[in-house]
Amino acid sequence: MPLKRIADSTVRRLSLYLRFLEEFENAGLTTVSSEELAARGGTTSAQVRKDLSFFGSFGKRGLGYQVGELTQRMRRILGLERDWRVVIIGVGKIGAALAQYEGFRQRGFRVVGLYDSDSAKIGREMYDLYVRSVDALADDNREQPVDIAVIAVPAPAAQRVVDQVVAAGITGIMSFAPIQLHVPSDVTLNTVNMAMELERLSYALSNRE
Amino acid sequence: MPLKRIADSTVRRLSLYLRFLEEFENAGLTTVSSEELAARGGTTSAQVRKDLSFFGSFGKRGLGYQVGELTQRMRRILGLERDWRVVIIGVGKIGAALAQYEGFRQRGFRVVGLYDSDSAKIGREMYDLYVRSVDALADDNREQPVDIAVIAVPAPAAQRVVDQVVAAGITGIMSFAPIQLHVPSDVTLNTVNMAMELERLSYALSNRE
């Protein structure tokens, strides 16, 4: 849809704007200005307008934006008008927390499968799903294609699991393993590296005056 | 220590380099080149050298870097030579998962307190700690200062809790709440917004050809 490639930072902000818009909507507001959106997100009105301008002209000059309409537009842009079929691989502490995470379901990310390689966990029922062997992933995906695999296994196992996910034909991956993963270019990978985030905080705390 | 402000992206990469260096160290290697570090991290050798150059000249021309020495340097730069006293606020699913997270302890982030506002949870023992009321935070911090508060409460409660944390005098915050938080400028805040990361993935998946 957008003409040129959109910066990562822009997409992140769109996600913020969407949240603010939903709050405005719940508060019953019908109109919002770039200035108001900027104030909430700790950015500038010019930034907001520029971000939106990559996707079209959604506002009215002298007036602002229609909250309902802009909310809808943001949802469409971010690909949130559809449901995403998600499997979680690794049902340890983090995997289990994610499986129950309300934020998933709310945004249309439907957890449709749990996988693990620990035979003690395979077959167990968790949150209305049976934990299955990672080895079953390829067959399962053939029957009912999966959009996103969430990787929540220990670091040493992560690359191996990712290779299995890729081999199974799943092309969207969200990883919580604290390592750098490698995937083919037709697979989209997004990593949340908690260790890195902690160290970033540690750096910031160590270097302020 | 560094002369100019260091870019966020640089600090993130330093964190990656550290992990690779530790792997090289475990593998018994004594020397590493910027080229080798770059290959692992999916970046370029020039990038690696530039990143390091902000902090000093750690290598030998024609030779590369001493693994042991560079590892030590990275640790010092990232502030990982000391221990950090961490409290986790909100012992729901995510908080509980974090409390047990090995990556914390491994890097010197010692969880020294658990807090919640749910009276059903206060007083309960979890992982060798007693869950305490958030209201006790200020007193507790006076007795034994805390470096970092990890916020793992639901979004609607997050800003209120952060205000309490700030009022208690804690100046390092790591938040997992999926909202934009506001803190005074003398408080360092780092947010991991899972909802945003999911939407970023959704965007990427929706817009590939």
Add this chain to the structure above:
DNA sequence: TTATGTGAACGCATTCACAGCC
């Protein structure tokens, strides 16, 4: 000869400033 360290060139995201429209 090999690989670092770094000023200079480049490219891209943010900010500015104002024309355009309500």
Add this chain to the structure above:
DNA sequence: GGCTGTGAATGCGTTCACATAA
């Protein structure tokens, strides 16, 4: 008059290319 939309200017991180040192 008020606020959007957007080229132009700016600032900043990345890449280049080479002088420098082992």
